[in-house]
Amino acid sequence: MQRPWHASAALLAAVFVASAAQESARPPIALNARQEALLLANCTQCHARPGIGAPLIGDAAAWKERRYQGEDRLLEHVVLGVRGMPPLGYCSACTEDDFRALIRYMAGVEDKN
Amino acid sequence: MKRRGLLQALGAGTALAACSREPDMRAPVDYRVGGRVPWINWAGNQSCWPSERIAPQAETELVERLRAAKGVVRAVGAGHSFTAVVPTDDTLIATDLLAGLASVDSNTLQAEVWAGTRLHAMGDLLEPAGQALPNMPDMNYLALGGAMANAAHATGAGFGSMPSYVAGITLATPSGELISCDVRRNPELFQAARVSLGVLGIVTRMRLQNQAPFRLTETDRIEKTEDVLADLANRKARHRHFEFLPLPYSSYSITVSTDVAVAGDADLGEDDPQAAMSLRKVFEALSWIPGGRALYDRVLTTVFGSQATTVRTGRSYEVFPHVRIVRFREMEYSIPADAAVACVREVLQAIRTRNLPVCMPLEVRFIRADGAWMSMFEGRDSCSISVHQYADLDHRAYFGEIEPIFWKYEGRPHWGKLHTLDAPRLAKLYERHWRDFQEIRASVDPQGRMLNPYLKSVLGA
Numbered sequence: 206m207q208r209p210w211h212a213s214a215a216l217l218a219a220v221f222v223a224s225a226a227q228e229s230a231r232p233p234i235a236l237n238a239r240q241e242a243l244l245l246a247n248c249t250q251c252h253a254r255p256g257i258g259a260p261l262i263g264d265a266a267a268w269k270e271r272r273y274q275g276e277d278r279l280l281e282h283v284v285l286g287v288r289g290m291p292p293l294g295y296c297s298a299c300t301e302d303d304f305r306a307l308i309r310y311m312a313g314v315e316d317k318n
Numbered sequence: 319m320k321r322r323g324l325l326q327a328l329g330a331g332t333a334l335a336a337c338s339r340e341p342d343m344r345a346p347v348d349y350r351v352g353g354r355v356p357w358i359n360w361a362g363n364q365s366c367w368p369s370e371r372i373a374p375q376a377e378t379e380l381v382e383r384l385r386a387a388k389g390v391v392r393a394v395g396a397g398h399s400f401t402a403v404v405p406t407d408d409t410l411i412a413t414d415l416l417a418g419l420a421s422v423d424s425n426t427l428q429a430e431v432w433a434g435t436r437l438h439a440m441g442d443l444l445e446p447a448g449q450a451l452p453n454m455p456d457m458n459y460l461a462l463g464g465a466m467a468n469a470a471h472a473t474g475a476g477f478g479s480m481p482s483y484v485a486g487i488t489l490a491t492p493s494g495e496l497i498s499c500d501v502r503r504n505p506e507l508f509q510a511a512r513v514s515l516g517v518l519g520i521v522t523r524m525r526l527q528n529q530a531p532f533r534l535t536e537t538d539r540i541e542k543t544e545d546v547l548a549d550l551a552n553r554k555a556r557h558r559h560f561e562f563l564p565l566p567y568s569s570y571s572i573t574v575s576t577d578v579a580v581a582g583d584a585d586l587g588e589d590d591p592q593a594a595m596s597l598r599k600v601f602e603a604l605s606w607i608p609g610g611r612a613l614y615d616r617v618l619t620t621v622f623g624s625q626a627t628t629v630r631t632g633r634s635y636e637v638f639p640h641v642r643i644v645r646f647r648e649m650e651y652s653i654p655a656d657a658a659v660a661c662v663r664e665v666l667q668a669i670r671t672r673n674l675p676v677c678m679p680l681e682v683r684f685i686r687a688d689g690a691w692m693s694m695f696e697g698r699d700s701c702s703i704s705v706h707q708y709a710d711l712d713h714r715a716y717f718g719e720i721e722p723i724f725w726k727y728e729g730r731p732h733w734g735k736l737h738t739l740d741a742p743r744l745a746k747l748y749e750r751h752w753r754d755f756q757e758i759r760a761s762v763d764p765q766g767r768m769l770n771p772y773l774k775s776v777l778g779a
Contacts, residue, residue, distance in 0.1 A: 239373075239375070239415065242415055243414055243415075245439075246414050246439070247436075250436075250438055251643065257641050257643055258643070259643075277351045281349060281351060284349050284355055284356070285345035285349055285358070286362055286645075289643035289644065290643075291362075291645065292365075293355075293357070293397065295397065295459060296412075296414065297371075297394040297395075297396075297397050297410065298371075298373035298412035298413075299355075300355065300371075301351070301352070304355075
């Protein structure tokens, strides 16, 4: 039986690296297994696909302006949808904590632990 | 705007795709950080405030949580339905974490897949097992369970809807039973559960009849709509998959022909993800001028004046889907396949003569008959015709003018797309098995725990 949270750390790392900008990507905060699965099922559909307007996972330059708005503002955009981004980012399973973790991961927020 | 760019923009369902600069839309509910998180669908026209939101990580957990759930219970996958099949203010069960391959049979080319699996994951899951889906919709955001519940489909006169390829189902009932069904075991439950609107419980996994991996080449062209209609039977027979997208106020359509790839097919590039909005800008810039809609037609005629072609080739699961990030509202009816030409002409004529404000293309597809009781394609080869409006514009006047045309042709509305029919009218469209389905539904959910107000209105339960 294969479940999505068995998606390997290697796959997740590949998503991060492949979609990151050329500038050096810092190690992102860690996601738990559930959040890894939610990321792969939902966020990667747009945030790991170049050329459609969504900031790519780990692309610090693309996320810089968005991070400047503050995490609460980003969270509102995720939940309610904004421009091309659908409400909840497709993730009906996500809690507010999940969304915060996913935003930080995709924006390349450093893991301070 | 260059012809090729516009063609790429409009081609292959990408007319419905893509632009990061779409107008902001008002959210259907308020949300304050730190408060409850609402549920909102993709299009932003359905929402709810579930008091409990559950995301089971295993089948056994889902069964137990479903049995113990309070109030009206609804399941959700990607949340792509335009109709209110999902909303509940009681218990919402998200299937995101119930995903992946459960088992593979290389001899039969069948694979059992968890119902929360997104279509975009299917290619990578199945290919290492030597399998591929025979057909796929033109976007791959859907969850498998939702796609089956609403009879999602693609195009291809020789191919049925997605439920046509389901060989077996495991269903968690509201009472906490886990029942397997197929054409031999619990056959009536199987025919009901293949397209169920999610009212029989929650499908946890399904066994899919697949085929060996294959490659496809898709060719998009701009052609005169009347030429396409005159040659429609040949197109449907000649190509593995054929669809076309007539452009309102224009004499042109985008045709999308997809066949098994052959040596030498060359990929000419990805769709332009910005140009659905380019079309809108042209339309809006001209349509307010007296006679502007005729001018719009002339502009498109100039742009499309010579043959223009775009080609995509690759693995099947890379070619079938297209990016879709411009949000819109959609109504789709399936009519008998042999009524396609007359109905398309009538819809286009109605848009023009009634001066309806729309520039998003129609989408015309073909689906083989199937036997699932509540499938839009049950018992008849079908043509599905979709109309769309940008999500920040009011779709109601447009859809209201077009929907009665579909009724004339005995159209059945897509379960996941907007329509105004209620149970008495739907029952007439599903005469053969309406009562059979109601009996199965009542037997597995006698208390109606899976029914929200919308589902009660369309099922009459």
